Amino acid sequence: MCGIVGLLVKNPALRDQLGALMVPMLVGMTERGPDSAGLAVYTEPVSDHHHKLSLYSGEHAVDWPELLREIAAAFAHAHEISVQGNHAVLVSSADPDLLVAWLGRHAPMIAVLSVGQSIDLYKDVGAPADIAERYRFKALRGSHLVGHTRMATESAVTPAHAHPFTAGRDFCLVHNGSLSNPHLVRKRLEPLGIEFETDNDTEAACRFFEWRLREGDDLKTAVQRGFSELDGFFTFLMGTDRELLIVRDAFACKPAVVAETDDYVAIASEFRSLAHLPQISDAILFEPKPEEIYSWRI
Amino acid sequence: MANLRPVPKTREFDLSRDSLRDLNLFLHKHAVDAGVAQIEVRNPAGAHSIACGLDAHFDVQIHGHVGYYVAGMNKHAAVTVHGNAGPGAAENMMSGRVHIRGFASTAAGASAHGGLLVIDGDASLRCGISLKGADIVVGGSVGSFSAFMAQAGRIVICGDAEDALGDSLYEAVIYVRGKVRSLGADARFESMTDTDRAAVKSLLAQSGLAHDPAEFKRVASAKSLYHWHADANQEY
Known part of the structure; x- marks a missing residue:
């Protein structure tokens, strides 16, 4: 089990509050991911x-x-x-x-x-609230972010195994779920000169998508390709300097809820991480459908 | 003439102030003795396991969105969620009525034995999985693998169904009004009888929905999986 959170502010006036809006979202996912937490925040380039x-x-x-x-x-x-x-x-x-x-x-x-x-990345082991405090997440500013609380199932609890994973420039990915063929993906990518830092299953997905981006796919095309290449359960949340994207596997085993208003798009594994957001009672709420790709651009 | 019936006492819990544990403890241990039959729950904020394991004739009104397992194992009580529900709403319900006014996440009504679950909006994947006798009425559409291995009970779907509807059904029956993307293994369309139309009419009336029962199709088990066929080579 893990928790994911994502936030993209459409209203530039909210960029100063990005971190303050997000911290309760991340801390709200502590029960789903008490052992590590991480955050990628996209700032002015x-x-x-x-x-x-x-x-x-x-x-x-x-x-x-x-x-x-x-x-x-x-x-x-x-x-x-x-x-x-x-x-x-x-x-x-x-x-x-x-x-x-x-x-x-x-x-x-x-x-x-x-x-x-644009990307600044923080990740460490420990309770999400402690990590948020340690790196002063509340004060972070930016246009969008991708966060994660981890309950390790596939590999060790270390800062390197915490999410988000990154590859290339300004790209990151967090994952709730588990992949069953990360070693096959890795075997395919390593001969292309792509180096891995950990044995974590999510890193394989991150490096696969980033390889496809470098090969000329846009993010949606890369994700579409991933449906046949990546086997297992996943809710993936990804960020680039311009885009926030979420996708769930065909069985939608791992939860996700999206809340969208005129001012922001907020994503979390569960509604309880969204309940505190301003104007949440007027937000459009939905669960991403399986294998449907949802993305928002700044 | 004076109304001699006792007026049911109401108790309100505000989960922005009161703990979830206090709410469920009250419902389990104290509400009956206190003569409280009407419970209002405010600011649920997506909390898990609200009003789980009830076994008395309460009317619980929850004003907002709830998380996992709302009204799980419900017996006798009527629980209404004025909002959306997370995974496993009314899971293993025994009797009573659970009404989700918004949408319900995965596995709504999973393995429910009795009672009625009404979902005004859509239900996500695996709605009514392993159903054991309850009735489910979905005002909207259902996701893939709904009614998987459902053993008894009825599911009325007013909208569409995604893939593998009714896979490996036993004796449960599905009534669906919209399009079915695909049926699961051993599920088949069957003709509607007067009994089916009367059942749909009654369930729609109980759910406050006004569709014409004639618009529904019946899906039930072809029962070809009931007996092991060594020659089938695992192909069904």
Whole structure:
């Protein structure tokens, strides 16, 4: 069992409240996912030729200002870092692939959680309320987000196994359910040069969809293709810099409810995570139908 | 002449203030002794297991959307949800009446033995799965695998049905007014008799729905799965 939450604000005036609206949604899914939680939030994009990397150091003590000095010495580019305990967002005009490779060599204790121009990613083990507090989710601003509370069934409880999973740039995915053929998917993708970080079933789905996006599919086409490639139970919620998408498997074993108003689209595994939202009594409420793809763009 | 019947006492629970456990404890242990027969529940906010396991003639009115297992195992009580219901509404109901005014999620009325479940809106997948004798009336449409392995009871569907309706049916009977995307294994359309039309008319009347029973088709078991056929090679 796991909990998923998604929120996209259509009314730009609500972007400042994105985190505050979301925290009760995420905490409301604690019973479905008490062991880990995570969140991808899509903000105003950084300027052209810049990227941002969400970095996570876990239990390791990292001297972030020193790290920034080392990066500046290695890359003759502009860099900025904003730190929140064991988490930092690095904005840089350097090539993000080179930066990720450099971090792998020089700071292997740091995990790169996401790369893109809009995405910031947080995930950790612990109760959702504690994680929300730890990273000050309430203060987050942005246009849309994808969140998850995890009750591990398929792989270990570690920050790396927590959701959202990311691949490529500005793409993330969370999953409620379990896949039965992740190893087959992985076997197919690895010869294409696609590297995996964990043995988690959801990572296979994330990397499959991101591979299809790079091959030229739009997200809906990629998901359509996934119906025949991915076997198992799933409610997938995905984000790109412009889009929020939800899809359930043919048996709709895992729950999902959507609430839509003129101001926002809110998605959760259960209505109890939506009950606090403004104007919820006037929202259009529905459950996504099996194998029907629902997406919203900013 | 004075009305000598005692006026049923009403008790209100506001779940934004009162705990769900207090509500269900009151319904199970104290309501009968307190002479309370009418219970109003406000701000349910999607909570699970509201009014589960009742066994007295209460009238429970829930004002808002509820989560999993509302009115599960209900006996005697009438429970009305003025909103939508999460998975497993009225699961294993024994008797009484459960009315969902909005839509119901998966497995509504699963394995219910008796009583009447009315869903004004749509019901999701697996509505009436393993039904054991209750009646279900759905004002809207039902999702795939509805009435899967239903053993006894009746399901009236005023809208359409998705895939595999009535798969592996036993003695339960389905009446469907709209389109059926596909029937499940061993389910078949049968002609409506006067008894069927009278049954549909009665169930619609009890549910406050005004359709013409003549518009409904009967789906029941072909009973070809009742006996094991070694020659069938698992193909049914």
